[in-house]
Amino acid sequence: MKKRMVLPVCICLLFSGCIGKRADGLPDPDSAGDRKNLIVAGLSQVGSESDWRLANTRSYRETFTEENGYYLLFEDAQQKQENQVKAIRNFILEEVDYIILDAIAETGWDEVLAEAKEAKIPVILSDRSVQAEDEGLYVSWIGSDFKEEGRKAGKWLADYLKKKGREAEQIQIVTLLGTLDSTAQLGRSEGFSEILAQQENWTMLEEKSGEFVQAKAKEVMEYFLETYPDMDVVVCQNDNMAFGAIEAMKESGRSYGKYGDIIVISFDATKAALEAVKRGEINVDFECNPNLGPLVDETIKRLEAGEEVEKIQYVEETYYD
Numbered sequence: 071m072k073k074r075m076v077l078p079v080c081i082c083l084l085f086s087g088c089i090g091k092r093a094d095g096l097p098d099p100d101s102a103g104d105r106k107n108l109i110v111a112g113l114s115q116v117g118s119e120s121d122w123r124l125a126n127t128r129s130y131r132e133t134f135t136e137e138n139g140y141y142l143l144f145e146d147a148q149q150k151q152e153n154q155v156k157a158i159r160n161f162i163l164e165e166v167d168y169i170i171l172d173a174i175a176e177t178g179w180d181e182v183l184a185e186a187k188e189a190k191i192p193v194i195l196s197d198r199s200v201q202a203e204d205e206g207l208y209v210s211w212i213g214s215d216f217k218e219e220g221r222k223a224g225k226w227l228a229d230y231l232k233k234k235g236r237e238a239e240q241i242q243i244v245t246l247l248g249t250l251d252s253t254a255q256l257g258r259s260e261g262f263s264e265i266l267a268q269q270e271n272w273t274m275l276e277e278k279s280g281e282f283v284q285a286k287a288k289e290v291m292e293y294f295l296e297t298y299p300d301m302d303v304v305v306c307q308n309d310n311m312a313f314g315a316i317e318a319m320k321e322s323g324r325s326y327g328k329y330g331d332i333i334v335i336s337f338d339a340t341k342a343a344l345e346a347v348k349r350g351e352i353n354v355d356f357e358c359n360p361n362l363g364p365l366v367d368e369t370i371k372r373l374e375a376g377e378e379v380e381k382i383q384y385v386e387e388t389y390y391d
């Protein structure tokens with residue numbers, strides 16, 4: 071009884087995409103009808119830190135429509151894990167049919183995901199994965215093979231240096247890391263390190279987080295340029311950070327890219343970054359596909375039909391140089 075009275079009020083205040091409100095802001099008791107016959111999905115999105123992220127959100131908004139049978143509750147966590155935990159708890163109170171989580175970090179999910187499991191709400195991980203004690207806490211992870219992206223970047227660099235006749239040279243590298251502990255950061259770092267470990271003459275001077283954000287990356291790159299003026303390569307774990315690095319290099323009068331001194335490696339392959347590849351400002355860009363909405367939709371429809379789904383579903387990706 072008490073639960074019925076209190077919960078909808080809290081939920082309506084917390085969700086921007088709320089189901090229905092009376093003029094006084096309180097929930098309309100009839101509004102539950104809005105979502106009748108629709109699959110209610112609660113999506114906890116990381117934030118809006120990059121162009122990739124905006125494209126990813128767009129993909130969900132375009133796919134999870136009423137015409138396609140969904141009622142989407144969208145929550146932007148603004149880069150805070152605590153907001154994601156709160157959103158998941160509210161999705162549970164809302165009794166959504168599915169929870170879609172794009173986790174800011176890999177750790178720290180056991181408790182809240184156990185609560186979702188207890189409530190029998192299937193959780194689908196989108197883009198990023200989590201390290202859970204019990205893999206049964208989520209149904210499927212749909213995203214990119216980030217480790218492979220990192221490996222591809224390392225292999226590309228080895229090939230490129232060989233083509234330039236620089237394979238015996240000492241190569242000094244710095245890395246602009248993404249959000250620490252995120253699957254994209256961990257995978258890209260691990261994959262690249264694997265190749266680096268096989269190269270006697272490569273040195274990783276320093277790795278520092280630019281949090282996947284252009285302005286932050288620019289600051290870190292300024293520090294790198296001052297501290298390591300002889301660097302040969304900057305690995306940028308996303309395109310917005312590559313733009314930040316480029317700004318810093320431009321301002322300090324350093325040459326970079328295909329026709330310059332510092333080799334620029336990036337990930338995501340957004341439209342603007344591919345233009346920069348064409349201009350020779352970024353040497354190479356490893357694609358990361360943000361269009362996950364249709365894949366998650368397909369997974370949910372399969373679950374609805376009682377079918378099994380794979381635990382990990384990787385999207386196909388290429389690169390541009």
Ligand code: GYE
Nearest residue numbers: 120122123254282308338
């Ligand atoms: O590379 C970056 C974003 O998790 C793949 O997060 C995603 C990464 C992407 O902010 O631009």
